[in-house]
Each structure stands twice: as structure tokens, then as C-alpha cells.
Amino acid sequence: MINKVVSGAAEAIRDIADGSTVMLGGFGLCGIPENCISALVSKGVKDLTCISNNAGVDDFGIGLMLHRHQVKKMIASYVGENAEFERQLLSGELEVELIPQGTLATRCLAAGYGMPAIFTPAGVGTEVAEGKEVRNFNGKDYLMEYAFDADFAIVKAWKGDTAGNLIYRSTSRNFNPVMAMAGRITIAEVEELVPAGALDPDQVHTPGVYVHRIFQGSGYEKRIEQRTVRPKN
Amino acid sequence: MLDKNGIAKRIAKEIRNGYYVNLGIGIPTLVANYIPDHIEVVLQSENGLLGMGPFPFEGEEDADLINAGKQTITTLPGSSIFDSAMSFGMIRSQKIDLTILGAMEVSENGDIANWKIPGKMVKGMGGAMDLVASAKNIIVAMQHVNKAGESKLLPACTLPLTGVRCIKKIVTEMAVLDVLPEGGFKLIERAPGVSVELIHQSTLGKLYADENVPEMQLD
Numbered sequence: 001m002i003n004k005v006v007s008g009a010a011e012a013i014r015d016i017a018d019g020s021t022v023m024l025g026g027f028g029l030c031g032i033p034e035n036c037i038s039a040l041v042s043k044g045v046k047d048l049t050c051i052s053n054n055a056g057v058d059d060f061g062i063g064l065m066l067h068r069h070q071v072k073k074m075i076a077s078y079v080g081e082n083a084e085f086e087r088q089l090l091s092g093e094l095e096v097e098l099i100p101q102g103t104l105a106t107r108c109l110a111a112g113y114g115m116p117a118i119f120t121p122a123g124v125g126t127e128v129a130e131g132k133e134v135r136n137f138n139g140k141d142y143l144m145e146y147a148f149d150a151d152f153a154i155v156k157a158w159k160g161d162t163a164g165n166l167i168y169r170s171t172s173r174n175f176n177p178v179m180a181m182a183g184r185i186t187i188a189e190v191e192e193l194v195p196a197g198a199l200d201p202d203q204v205h206t207p208g209v210y211v212h213r214i215f216q217g218s219g220y221e222k223r224i225e226q227r228t229v230r231p232k233n
Numbered sequence: 234m235l236d237k238n239g240i241a242k243r244i245a246k247e248i249r250n251g252y253y254v255n256l257g258i259g260i261p262t263l264v265a266n267y268i269p270d271h272i273e274v275v276l277q278s279e280n281g282l283l284g285m286g287p288f289p290f291e292g293e294e295d296a297d298l299i300n301a302g303k304q305t306i307t308t309l310p311g312s313s314i315f316d317s318a319m320s321f322g323m324i325r326s327q328k329i330d331l332t333i334l335g336a337m338e339v340s341e342n343g344d345i346a347n348w349k350i351p352g353k354m355v356k357g358m359g360g361a362m363d364l365v366a367s368a369k370n371i372i373v374a375m376q377h378v379n380k381a382g383e384s385k386l387l388p389a390c391t392l393p394l395t396g397v398r399c400i401k402k403i404v405t406e407m408a409v410l411d412v413l414p415e416g417g418f419k420l421i422e423r424a425p426g427v428s429v430e431l432i433h434q435s436t437l438g439k440l441y442a443d444e445n446v447p448e449m450q451l452d
Contacts, residue, residue, distance in 0.1 A: 027280040027317070028303040030296065053317070080356030081303070089355055098348075098355070101279065102321030102363030109318040120325065121366035125344075125397035128362065158297075170297040170314060174280050177316040205316075222296035225303040228288040 001196040004164040004214045009039035012187045012213045016045055016152055019072075023108070023148070023179045024052040024062060025155040028081065028225050031172030032061050033156040035189045035217035041065055047072040051150060053104060053175055055079045060223050066094070077101035081225065100128065103145050105178055110147035112181020112210065117146050153183025156217075157206070160190035161199050164208030173205065180206045189217040235406045235424045235449075240374050242267045242451050243422075244333055244404050247372060248274055255279060255324070255364060257334030258302045260374040264333055275311075277329055279360040281320045284312030301360065321360065325367045332368035334361060336375045336400075338390045341438035343400040343412040345373065346392035358395060365396030377405035377435050384437035386410070386418055408432050409449065410440075417441055422449045 006012045013036055016022060022040075026032030040048075041064050050071050056063035063082050065071050073095040079085045088094035099107075100122040110118050119142035123129050133144040155176040158169035166188055168176055180186050188206075193216035235243065241263035248254060248268055255277045256262050265285075268274055276285040278300040285300055286307035294305040308314075323329060338346040345365055348358040365371060378384055386403070403410045409422040417439035420432060423446050433440055 027301075028299065030280070030299050030303070076357060078357040078359035086355060090352070096355075098357045100358055100362035101317065101360040102324060105317035105321055120363070122325075122363040124366060126362065126394040128358075170295065170308075171278070171281050171299055172297040173314060173316050175317045178318045224294060224296050224299075224305055226299070226305065227294055228304040228306070229291040229294060230288045232290045232292075 001163040003162050004208065004211055005162050005193070006213045006215050008215050009035040009189065009217070010042070012036060012189070012215055013039050013043065013154075016040065016043075018045055019047045020045070020151045021049040021051065021149070023150045023153040023183055024050060025153070025174065025176035025179045026061070027053050027171070027174035029057065029061050029223050031156050031168070031174050031176055032056070033154045033189050034220055036154045036187060037061060037064060040070065041068060044068070044070070046070045049073040049075065051075040051104075051148060053077050053101060055082045055085045057081050057225065058084050060221070069093070073097065075099065075104070077104050105175060107145055107148045108175065108178035108182040111149065112178060115147060117144050119144055148182055150183050151185065153179045153186045155180045155186065155188050157188055157190045159192045159194060159199065160188055160211070160214050161194050161196045161208070162214070163196040164188065164211030164214050165199055165204045166190065166206035166211060167199060167203055168205050177206050181210045185212045186210055187212065188214045190214060191217065191220060234427060238263055239424070239451065240404050240406060243409065243449050244372055244374055247402070248272060248331065252330040253277055253283070253328060254331045254333065255329050257332070257361070259335045261333040261335060262302060264374075277320070277323070278306070279320050279324065279364075281315050281317055282308070282312065284309045286312070321363050324360070324363055327367060327369050329368065331370045331372065332364045333372045333374060334364065336373045336385070338385050338387055338392055339373055339375070339400050339403055339412070340387050340390045341412065341418055342416045343398045344390050345395045345400050346390040347395050349393045351393065361395050365399045368399070371400055371402070373400050373403045375403065375405055377407045384435055386436045386438050388438045407435060413441070420446050422447055424449055425451075
């Protein structure tokens with residue numbers, strides 16, 4: 001098996017340069033590549049175009065990069081949890097493209113499936129449709145949306161093996177599998193790295209062919225945005 | 234006049250046995266609390282879960298298990314987990330029977346606006362545009378009027394649209410209304426103690442009401 005293992009986050013992101021387009025997996029703060037985000041902050045790389053469903057919160061996730069003005073353009077579907085983001089957006093410091101969540105996911109999927117574009121009804125008749133080709137199928141209008149072209153995709157998985165196969169845990173799966181398929185170079189950080197052969201092939205979510213670099217992360221904070229509980233009686 | 238829980242309670246009555254349902258953030262989330270025990274539904278959370286359970290017991294929160302509102306939740310027997318593309322695949326292909334979501338404005342032809350106030354608030358559409366463009370059945374849970382007392386049921390939306398001609402039913406603190414295929418709101422029920430006259434005053438879009446409009450039955 002081809003060995004995809006790198007020493008850690010710093011080596012994994014070594015060639016992410018100013019101006020790169022980077023996809024980051026996760027939904028809210030769930031399933032985000034914490035180690036690689038820290039490494040990007042330490043490296044100080046800037047003018048990034050980031051594609052991610054959300055933009056983190058003020059002091060965690062992509063919010064850490066926004067705070068240091070490392071992001072030139074953000075492509076996301078929902079950014080409501082980040083006041084600094086909203087401030088930079090309304091003041092014009094940050095370029096933002098808001099796109100429907102299903103469109104975001106499916107443009108990743110298209111890239112990973114080798115399809116140049118998709119047709120979706122999401123956004124028809126709204127400002128999302130401006131400048132886009134509309135096609136009518138069976139009496140209903142659809143927008144043509146292009147597959148993403150990202151220099152890098154950074155994803156977080158629960159387990160991975162040295163061949164790059166990935167297994168996600170619970171709803172931290174979210175965007176990670178589709179983004180893993182969509183990067184020209186895909187970097188995976190995992191909570192547990194095992195030798196090839198230790199994962200059941202039937203249980204693999206992302207086949208290793210999509211993953212170029214993998215490492216075992218450390219110190220996961222896994223911050224909870226909305227801690228909702230019911231009392232034990 | 235209903236409170237938020239009252240709106241949720243009324244909407245819960247629209248849910249049928251065997252439905253797959255997507256609940257939006259806010260009042261729609263409360264609907265889950267009022268689904269009767271004899272009705273079996275599967276709640277979808279668009280971050281990738283079918284079979285959303287209640288909040289976890291204190292101390293049993295799992296950061297990897299959240300709903301689309303980023304709240305810690307649980308799974309149920311029969312739950313399944315999938316990626317975001319599949320999640321919207323089942324929405325687009327109409328496997329989800331009912332979508333319940335909030336709105337800032339709805340127009341008399343069924344347009345909805347709920348994602349942006351230019352120059353003031355930009356949170357993004359999240360999954361709302363996908364849901365309203367594809368769902369076969371959408372119920373909007375919203376306040377009839379804004380804090381200034383102005384109608385949010387309009388001849389045409391003033392805010393950027395989330396979807397066009399897609400809303401068929403609205404439940405507010407005052408009323409249950411259908412959006413007619415030919416345009417206009419049809420008053421179906423009024424909240425306990427709310428007069429048809431008040432609903433007329435609070436609805437800027439075209440409103441049709443029969444002579445006798447029944448009160449909502451909440452229990």
C-alpha cells in the first residue's frame with residue numbers, strides 16, 4: 001500500500017501558500033480540522049479563499065484565521081455565529097460568496113465525481129441565480145452550478161489508516177467526505193491513525209485514493225457551540 | 234394570540250404518521266415537543282442525520298453529535314448518519330415529506346424571504362434555499378407582524394428572496410393561512426380570541442376570509 005503518512009499538521013500544509021483556495025470540512029465547529037487550522041494560523045499564510053459551510057466562531061475554527069485577516073474570500077452557506085465575520089463583511093474587508101448548503105455540498109461531490117457541473121433548483125428566482133445559466137427540465141427551472149476547483153481540501157476524520165482510508169464518527173461526518181473527494185491535494189487529520197489492514201474495508205467512508213496526506217492529530221478541543229441537555233431524573 | 238409554543242403546537246397537528254420531517258431553527262424546532270406519542274415521525278437534520286432524538290442527559294453530551302442548529306442531540310433506534318451531499322440529495326429528490334421553517338416575510342404568491350437584511354444582517358441561507366426549492370410540503374412558522382407592528386405577510390417581499398412560489402401554508406400567532414395557487418392568503422383558522430378584523434389589519438397582502446372562520450383547536 002502507498003504510505004500517505006506525514007509527520008503532522010505543519011508538514012501536511014507545507015505548500016499551502018498565499019492566495020491558495022482551501023476547502024475545510026466541518027459543520028459549525030463539529031468535525032473541523034483543528035490541527036491544520038492551528039498550523040495555518042501559525043504559518044501566517046494569507047489571501048486565502050476558504051470554502052467551508054460555516055466560518056467558525058470568533059475565537060475558534062476558521063474564526064481564528066479571520067481574526068488575523070488571513071482570509072481574502074469566504075465561500076460558505078451560513079455565517080451567523082461569527083460576529084467578526086459579519087463585521088468584516090459589512091465593512092467590505094472580506095469578500096464573501098454565500099451559497100445554498102446543498103449547492104455547496106453537491107459542488108464538492110461533482111468535483112469528486114469528475115462532473116463539471118450540476119443542476120439544482122436551489123436559488124432559482126433569487127440573487128443566487130444572478131448571472132447563472134437556467135435550464136428547464138420537466139417544467140421546472142434549475143440553476144447550473146460548477147464543480148469546485150480547490151487547491152487543497154482539509155478534512156477531519158475519526159479513524160484513518162496509512163493508506164489514507166477514512167472513517168468518520170457520527171455527525172462530524174457532514175462535509176468531510178465530499179470535500180475529501182474534491183481537493184487537488186487532500187489532507188486528512190484523524191483522531192486515530194492505524195496501519196493499513198486495521199480498518200474493515202466495508203466500513204471505509206472515504207477510499208484512500210482521494211487522500212494525499214494523513215496524520216494523527218492531537219489535543220482536540222471539540223468545542224460545543226450549543227450545549228443542550230435534559231436533566232437526569 | 235399564540236406564543237411561540239402555541240404556534241409549534243398548532244403546526245404539530247399537521248404532521249402525519251410515517252412522515253420524514255425537516256425542522257428549521259427557532260419555532261420549528263419546538264414542534265418536536267408537541268408531536269403526539271401515537272404519531273411516528275423521523276426528524277431529519279440536514280447536517281446529516283435521520284432520526285434525531287431528544288437532547289442528551291446532562292453529562293452525556295457528544296461534541297460529534299449535533300443538529301443543524303449546532304445543538305447537542307441524541308440518536309434513536311433506527312437512526313442513520315450520512316454526509317451533507319446525501320442529506321440534500323434526499324431533500325432534492327423529495328424523500329422528505331414536510332419542511333417547517335421560519336420566515337421574515339412571505340408574499341401572497343408564496344415567495345419567502347428569510348436569509349438576509351441588506352446592510353444590516355447577513356447570516357446566510359444555510360439549507361433554506363435548497364429546502365424551499367425542493368420540498369413538496371412547506372409550512373412556515375412566523376410572527377404575523379414585526380416588532381413595529383408591520384405586517385410580514387405582504388403583496389411582495391421587500392427583502393432578498395429565499396425561494397419563489399413555494400409556500401403553501403403559514404402558521405402565525407394569529408392565524409393559519411393557506412397561500413392560494415392563484416395568489417392571495419386564505420384565512421383557514423384564527424387563534425383563540427383573535428378577530429378576523431385584527432387579522433385583516435395585520436395582513437398587508439391580499440386576504441380572503443369566509444364569513445365564519447373557526448378558532449384553532451390546540452388540544
